[in-house]
Structures are given as C-alpha cells and as structure tokens.
Amino acid sequence: MLTSGTGTESRKTVTICRGPSLKKYNYMILDDLGYNDKLEKFRVDNNLLGFKIGRVITEHKERYIVKTADGDYEAEIVGNMRFSAKGREDFPAVGDWVAVTTYDSDFAIIHKILPRFSVIKRQAVGQFGEVQIIAANIDYAFLVQAVDRDFNINRLERYLTICNSSGVKPVIVLSKTDLTDEMRLNEISDSLKARIKNVPVFAISNETLNGFESIRRFIEKGKTYCMLGSSGVGKSTLLNNLSGKTIMRTDTISQSTNKGRHITTNRELIILDGGGVLIDNPGMKEVGITDSTNGLELTFEAIISLSGNCRFKDCTHTKEAGCCVIEAVENGEIDRGTYDNYLRLEREKEYYISTVAERRKRDMEFGKMLKNYKKDAKKNTDQGKGVI
Numbered sequence: 001m002l003t004s005g006t007g008t009e010s011r012k013t014v015t016i017c018r019g020p021s022l023k024k025y026n027y028m029i030l031d032d033l034g035y036n037d038k039l040e041k042f043r044v045d046n047n048l049l050g051f052k053i054g055r056v057i058t059e060h061k062e063r064y065i066v067k068t069a070d071g072d073y074e075a076e077i078v079g080n081m082r083f084s085a086k087g088r089e090d091f092p093a094v095g096d097w098v099a100v101t102t103y104d105s106d107f108a109i110i111h112k113i114l115p116r117f118s119v120i121k122r123q124a125v126g127q128f129g130e131v132q133i134i135a136a137n138i139d140y141a142f143l144v145q146a147v148d149r150d151f152n153i154n155r156l157e158r159y160l161t162i163c164n165s166s167g168v169k170p171v172i173v174l175s176k177t178d179l180t181d182e183m184r185l186n187e188i189s190d191s192l193k194a195r196i197k198n199v200p201v202f203a204i205s206n207e208t209l210n211g212f213e214s215i216r217r218f219i220e221k222g223k224t225y226c227m228l229g230s231s232g233v234g235k236s237t238l239l240n241n242l243s244g245k246t247i248m249r250t251d252t253i254s255q256s257t258n259k260g261r262h263i264t265t266n267r268e269l270i271i272l273d274g275g276g277v278l279i280d281n282p283g284m285k286e287v288g289i290t291d292s293t294n295g296l297e298l299t300f301e302a303i304i305s306l307s308g309n310c311r312f313k314d315c316t317h318t319k320e321a322g323c324c325v326i327e328a329v330e331n332g333e334i335d336r337g338t339y340d341n342y343l344r345l346e347r348e349k350e351y352y353i354s355t356v357a358e359r360r361k362r363d364m365e366f367g368k369m370l371k372n373y374k375k376d377a378k379k380n381t382d383q384g385k386g387v388i
C-alpha cells in the first residue's frame with residue numbers, strides 16, 4: 001500500500017502486491033484526499049519510502065492531526081525541523097502533505113513537508129511583517145460573503161489578491177440570499193460585473209438551499225476547497241450542507257439559547273462522501289496582504305496594463321502628469337472604486353515589504369555584532385593564555 005505497513009513499497013508495487021480490498025481502501029483514502037502522481041514521484045525521488053504519507057487535517061499550537069491511509073494520528077514535528085525553520089512557512093499547515101513515522105496507534109512525528117503547490121497566507125494579526133499560513137495545497141477558495149450585511153467589494157478584491165498571489169483559484173459565494181430581495185441582489189450583481197472579471201459567482205441560501213445544487217456540482221473529487229470570509233457568513237453551514245452531516249458547529253443553537261455563538265475556532269479539513277476536500281476556517285476580521293506583487297498584478301490587470309503607457313516609469317498613478325491610469329479613471333474606463341482600492345492595497349504591500357526588509361537588516365546587523373563580540377571575547381581569552 002501507499003503509506004501503511006512498512007511504508008517501503010512504491011505506488012506501483014503496491015498495486016501489484018496488495019489484495020484488492022486493502023488496495024482499494026488505501027487508495028481511496030489518499031486519492032480522495034488529493035494525493036497524486038507528482039507527490040508520489042517526490043516521495044520516491046527523495047528517499048521517503050520508509051515513511052508514511054498523510055495530510056494535515058488540523059493544527060493547534062504546533063500539534064497536528066495527520067490523516068493517513070490507516071487512520072488519524074496526533075503529530076508533532078521532528079526537532080530538526082524546528083531548529084532549521086527560518087519562518088512560519090517552514091512549519092506544517094492545514095492541507096500540507098507530510099512524511100511521518102508513527103508510534104503507537106495514534107502518535108506520529110512529522111519529518112518532512114512535501115512541496116506545496118499553493119499556500120494561502122495573510123499578514124499575521126497583531127504582528128506586522130509576519131505571515132500566517134491559512135492553508136496549503138488548495139485548488140479553489142470559496143470567498144463567502146453574506147448578501148444581507150457583509151457584502152463588500154473592496155474586501156473581495158483583497159481576497160482575490162491573496163488568491164491570485166497564492167496560486168489558488170477564487171470562487172465568489174454570496175450567501176444568505178433568503179435574507180434580501182431581488183433589487184439588492186441585482187445591485188450586487190452589477191457591482192460585481194463592473195469590478196470583478198472572470199471569477200465564478202454562486203448565489204446561495206443555506207436556509208432554502210436555493211442555488212446550492214450548482215455549488216455542489218462544482219466540487220470535484222480529489223480537489224481541495226477552502227472557505228474564507230468573515231465570521232457568521234455561513235461557511236460552516238455550507239460545509240455541513242455539502243457534507244450532508246453536522247460536522248462543524250454553527251451558531252444556530254446560540255440564537256435560540258443566547259448562550260454564546262459556536263463560531264469556528266480551528267481550521268479543519270474534511271473529505272466529502274462524493275470526493276472533494278473542504279477546509280473550514282474561522283471567520284477573519286483582517287485580511288492583510290503580504291508580498292503580493294503578483295496577486296495585485298493579476299487582480300488589477302486593467303490598471304497594470306494601462307500603467308505601461310504612463311509617461312514616467314516609476315509613476316505612482318496618484319498625481320503625475322501623463323499618467324494613463326488617472327486618465328482612464330477620469331474618463332470612466334477604470335472604476336474609481338477599483339482604482340482607490342488598488343492604491344490602498346499597493347501601499348499596504350509596499351509597507352509590508354519595507355517592514356520585512358528593515359527587520360532582516362536589523363537581524364543581520366545584530367548577527368554581525370554578535371559574531372564580532374564572540375571574536376573579540378575569544379581574542380581576549382587567547383591573549384590571556386599567552387596565545388598570539
């Protein structure tokens with residue numbers, strides 16, 4: 001099999017030597033989780049045949065649960081991984097494929113993170129210049145906004161920027177359509193058409209299940225989908241509806257008892273019966289962007305392509321004469337709201353990049369100072385010993 005037992009067989013060998021039922025069982029689990037030939041090739045090429053392969057399904061303060069072909073394991077990282085980590089991205093995240101060794105029936109050590117094809121990250125809240133990984137190896141992000149109060153096009157563009165810089169395909173999900181009227185829905189639809197191009201939009205109600213079937217059909221076996229959005233917009237309710245089970249607690253109970261809301265506090269990965277992997281996320285208040293140059297270029301493509309014709313190469317598109325972007329805003333070719341939001345996100349990205357650069361410089365200077373200090377200390381000791 002792929003990952004249980006000795007873990008030394010390759011994918012092909014397994015197919016040949018295992019009994020049909022076990023083979024089917026193991027493949028089902030890992031393939032349903034999104035395991036593919038590229039990951040398997042990495043495992044073979046990197047001498048990881050002695051390890052089991054699993055996917056991180058939840059994380060809490062450096063404790064992980066890893067789903068493998070033969071069950072779920074509580075896991076920690078190997079010491080070496082912690083010592084060599086340069087930043088948050090060197091630690092496992094929900095959605096990661098990892099190579100593990102297992103101990104007992106429920107404990108594992110993570111030895112390696114397999115290469116990620118996408119990483120959704122944001123600015124860590126309260127720690128400017130630090131990133132927080134939201135999830136890894138995501139194919140599609142469901143950007144959920146409730147149409148009754150939560151709809152905000154600037155925030156959608158912010159999420160799009162994050163998706164576009166992460167290699168994740170965005171999908172807009174407008175929820176709670178039962179709580180609004182036709183007129184408001186048309187307004188929202190017009191504003192989406194004016195500002196966001198080429199992104200699929202689903203309008204759904206988790207209550208009446210209107211529009212729900214089309215989103216269910218959209219989900220493919222072996223692909224991973226991540227729920228992103230503010231708190232209370234219906235991410236967990238949608239996940240429960242898609243799974244047909246009450247997997248995630250939602251705040252329904254609290255409304256009747258008034259005993260606090262069951263907001264989601266952890267990221268969690270689940271496999272749908274018909275295939276397809278979903279990751280629920282706690283609602284996010286702040287979605288600060290990081291080094292998202294690429295994401296901004298893709299999200300604000302119309303602005304970026306015009307900017308090539310500005311008179312000055314380093315045009316900031318704010319006040320310069322001969323700025324084609326300003327001209328396009330003035331003649332209505334570019335939406336003013338899009339333009340303002342672009343400038344805001346661009347400033348935020350620049351600020352992030354300069355903060356990180358400053359910190360690196362400070363760290364380097366501190367490292368140099370420490371090295372010199374150690375050198376001086378050694379010289380003094382050697383001189384004390386009469387060594388020249």
Ligand SMILES: Nc1nc2c(ncn2[C@@H]2O[C@H](COP(=O)(O)OP(=O)(O)OP(=O)(O)O)[C@@H](O)[C@H]2O)c(=O)[nH]1
Pocket residue numbers: 175176177178179204205206207208229230231232233234235236237238249250251252255262263264265281282283284
């Ligand atoms: N009327 C209506 N209520 C909904 C809909 N979707 C969700 N709700 C309700 O909205 C509340 C919040 O839903 P959740 O699914 O917990 O929201 P969430 O996005 O997971 O929130 P966090 O976990 O805090 O991020 C619950 O009381 C749901 O029953 C909908 O489409 N229509």
Ligand SMILES: [Mg+2]
Pocket residue numbers: 235236237248249250263264280281282283
């Ligand atoms: Mg939730």
Ligand SMILES: [Zn+2]
Pocket residue numbers: 307310311315316317318320322323324325326
């Ligand atoms: Zn310009």
